[in-house]
Amino acid sequence: MKDLTGKTVIVTGGGGGGGIGRAVCRRFAEEGALVxxxxxxxEAAQTTAGLIAEAGGKAQAYAADITDYAAVAETVAAIGHDLGVPGVLVNNAGYENGISFNELTEYLxxxxxNLDGVLKRLERxxxxxxxxxxxxxRARLVRLTAQGREF
Incomplete structure (x- = not known):
């Protein structure tokens, strides 16, 4: 992994219910990211942030349900204010209870x-x-440029 010093990274499911999110957060922090x-x-998010801080990394915990668009939008705004504009998103969170078709449509x-906005910024x-x-x-492939591989 390249040096991520000062880059803001969001990890959903970062509290580590299954351990993967916590491990991902810790690895990004080892590379210098603001997680x-x-x-x-x-509480789980705070535990992960605390473990990162104890190891000398920088992290901040945020509580939000990723199925609640308003909560996610508010949280991402807070992250931008607290840690800087996010450059990486790891969508690790899972949702086991299911959602209605209408909720799924809105979520998609x-x-x-959101993804289109990130891609447009990366293209720009x-x-x-x-x-x-x-x-x-009809489909498009997203490919890294030489500059993107160096990023």
Missing amino acids: AVLDRDA IVSRQ DNHVIRVAHPQDG
């Missing part, structure tokens, strides 16, 4: 809008390019 530990379990629309900064999929002209 936003996002979990619906505030919002997710696509010449880190990625979108190219047509060779077998499906």
Whole structure:
């Protein structure tokens, strides 16, 4: 992994219910990232942030349910204010209770809008390019540029 000193990273499910989110958070912190530990379990998020701080890293805990768009938007704004504009998102959180079709539709629309915004920013900064999929002209592949690989 490249040096991530000063880069803001959000890890959803970072409290580590299954251990993966916590491990991901710790690894990013080892690389110098400012880690936003996002979990619906505030205590678990705080535990992960505390472990990172004890190891000399920088992390801050945030409690939010990723299925609640308003809560996520508010939390991401807080992360931007506290740690800086996020440059990396690790979508590690899982949701075991299921959601209705209408809620899923809304979530997918919002997710696509958010992802499109990130991709446009990465394209603007010449880190990625979108190219047509060779077998499906409707789909696009996202490829790192030389500059993106150095980032």
